[in-house]
Every structure is written in structure tokens, then in C-alpha cells.
Amino acid sequence: MESNKLFYYFLSIVLGGTIAGCNGHQETGQQKEQQELSASAPHPNVEETPTLTGNLLAGKKVYEDYCLTCHQSNGGGVPNLNPPLKGTAYVLGDKERLIGIVLKGSNEGLEINGETFDNAMPPHNFLSDEAIAQVLSYVRTSFGNQTDTIRVNEVKTVRAKLK
Ligand code: HEC
CATH class of the missing domain: 1.20.5 (Single alpha-helices involved in coiled-coils or other helix-helix interfaces)
Structure with a gap:
């Protein structure tokens, strides 16, 4: 036991x-x-969902209201119709040319990465200088783009030149 x-x-x-x-x-x-x-x-959403504040958050809102239907939420555009806003020479390059496209629109058959697009970009001169500065600052720092932002004064100057 x-x-x-x-x-x-x-x-x-x-x-x-x-x-x-x-x-x-x-x-x-x-x-x-x-x-x-x-x-x-992989961390797929890191690029897509940075924590936006202030002007960039406001710019995202402008983008959603006025650009997203054509250029898409990821800036990828629509093949043959609307060009992408990822890393293009227009988005990353000369600010005056970029601001001008938003104000005047474009129906010139721009060639982006070897492709042309059937749609026309309508003028967006009804947007305020501030809204255009915000949306372009958002675009220039989103979708993998990493360049400097656009100031309200820069939009004002281009608008005055185009008048
Ligand atoms: C109705 C569809 C449409 C809307 C809305 C629109 N775009 Fe466009 N966008 C286009 C098309 C189409 C082109 C190419 C025009 C051409 O080939 O001449 C273009 C060209 C551009 C370009 C230069 C080309 C490139 O891909 O880099 C930029 C920058 C741009 N758009 C930004 C914007 C922004 C910012 C907004 C919102 C404020 C906007 N677009 C709203 C259709 C649109």
C-alpha cells in the first residue's frame, strides 16, 4: 500500500x-x-493608411470628393481612361505645371509612362487655393509619393498667372 x-x-x-x-x-x-x-x-496597409492630420487630412477629403472617382483611392487610375497619380512626372515634378493641370484641366492626351488616356481632366478652378494646396499636398505624399507639399501662396500665384 x-x-x-x-x-x-x-x-x-x-x-x-x-x-x-x-x-x-x-x-x-x-x-x-x-x-x-x-x-x-508584408505590411500592405502601411502606405495606404498613414495617420493623417491637419492639411493632409483635409486634402484627403478633397481628393475623395473631387479626384477619387477618376484617379481611384490608391492613385492607381483606370487603364486607358484616367492616368495614375503614383510617381508620375506631373505629380512629382514642377509645381506650377501640376497646379495648372488642376486649375485648367487637360484634354491634351498626356502621355504617362508610355500610355495615353481617353478621358479629359475637367478644370477644378472652382476649388479654393487652400483646397488645391491641400489636395496636391496629399497627392504628393500619398500612394508611395514622397515629395514636398504645396503652399496656398503657390496656388494663388499660378491662378493669378492664368487669368
Ligand atoms: C473626370 C475624371 C477626372 C477627375 C475628376 C480628375 N482627373 Fe485628373 N486627370 C484625368 C485625366 C483623363 C487626365 C489625363 C488628361 C490628358 O490626357 O490630357 C488627368 C490628369 C491628371 C494629372 C496629370 C497626369 C498624371 O497622371 O500625373 C494630375 C496631376 C491630375 N489629373 C490630378 C487630379 C486631381 C488632384 C484631381 C482632383 C482635384 C483630379 N485630377 C480630378 C481625369 C480626372
């Missing part, structure tokens, strides 16, 4: 130890897997 109890006592320690050891091993295995997963997982 006494030795039986002792036997079970030791058995439970041995088994308990084995199970605990097993669990411990599984846990580290899972943790390792998770670490590997998160290290190799």
Missing part, C-alpha cells in the same frame, strides 16, 4: 514533468513560428 502510493507519487512527478516539458517546447515552437510569420508578413 505504502509503496504503491510512493510509486504513483513518482509517476505523477515524472509524467507531470514530461507534460510540462512538452508544453514548454510547444509554446516556444509556436512563438518562434509567430515571430517568423510576423517578420516575413
Whole structure:
């Protein structure tokens, strides 16, 4: 009787130890897997959803109201119809030319990355200087674009020149 109890006592320690050891091993295995997963997982939304504040947030709103239907929420455009706003020479280049396109629109069959587009870009001169500065600042810092923002005064100057 006494030795039986002792036997079970030791058995439970041995088994308990084995199970605990097993669990411990599984846990580290899972943790390792998770670490590997998160290290190799792409972060698809980092570019698309930066935390916007102030003028860039306002610019996003202008974009959604006046540009998104044609140029799409990711700036990718629509093949053959509307050009992309990702990394194009117009978006990243000369500010006066860029502001001019938004104010005047364009029906010139611009060539963007070797493609032309059937739609016309309507003039957006009904937007305030501030709204145009905000939307272009948003565009120039979104969709993977990383260049400087546009000031209200720069829009004002171009608008005055076009009159
Ligand atoms: C009705 C559709 C439409 C809307 C709305 C529109 N665009 Fe466009 N956009 C176009 C088309 C089409 C072109 C190409 C015009 C051409 O080929 O002459 C263009 C060209 C451009 C270009 C120069 C080309 C490039 O891809 O870099 C910029 C910059 C641009 N648009 C920005 C804007 C912004 C900012 C807004 C909102 C304020 C806007 N567009 C609203 C259709 C549109």
C-alpha cells in the first residue's frame, strides 16, 4: 500500500514533468513560428493608411470628393481612361505645371509612362487655393509619393498667372 502510493507519487512527478516539458517546447515552437510569420508578413496597409492630420487630412477629403472617382483611392487610375497619380512626372515634378493641370484641366492626351488616356481632366478652378494646396499636398505624399507639399501662396500665384 505504502509503496504503491510512493510509486504513483513518482509517476505523477515524472509524467507531470514530461507534460510540462512538452508544453514548454510547444509554446516556444509556436512563438518562434509567430515571430517568423510576423517578420516575413508584408505590411500592405502601411502606405495606404498613414495617420493623417491637419492639411493632409483635409486634402484627403478633397481628393475623395473631387479626384477619387477618376484617379481611384490608391492613385492607381483606370487603364486607358484616367492616368495614375503614383510617381508620375506631373505629380512629382514642377509645381506650377501640376497646379495648372488642376486649375485648367487637360484634354491634351498626356502621355504617362508610355500610355495615353481617353478621358479629359475637367478644370477644378472652382476649388479654393487652400483646397488645391491641400489636395496636391496629399497627392504628393500619398500612394508611395514622397515629395514636398504645396503652399496656398503657390496656388494663388499660378491662378493669378492664368487669368
Ligand atoms: C473626370 C475624371 C477626372 C477627375 C475628376 C480628375 N482627373 Fe485628373 N486627370 C484625368 C485625366 C483623363 C487626365 C489625363 C488628361 C490628358 O490626357 O490630357 C488627368 C490628369 C491628371 C494629372 C496629370 C497626369 C498624371 O497622371 O500625373 C494630375 C496631376 C491630375 N489629373 C490630378 C487630379 C486631381 C488632384 C484631381 C482632383 C482635384 C483630379 N485630377 C480630378 C481625369 C480626372
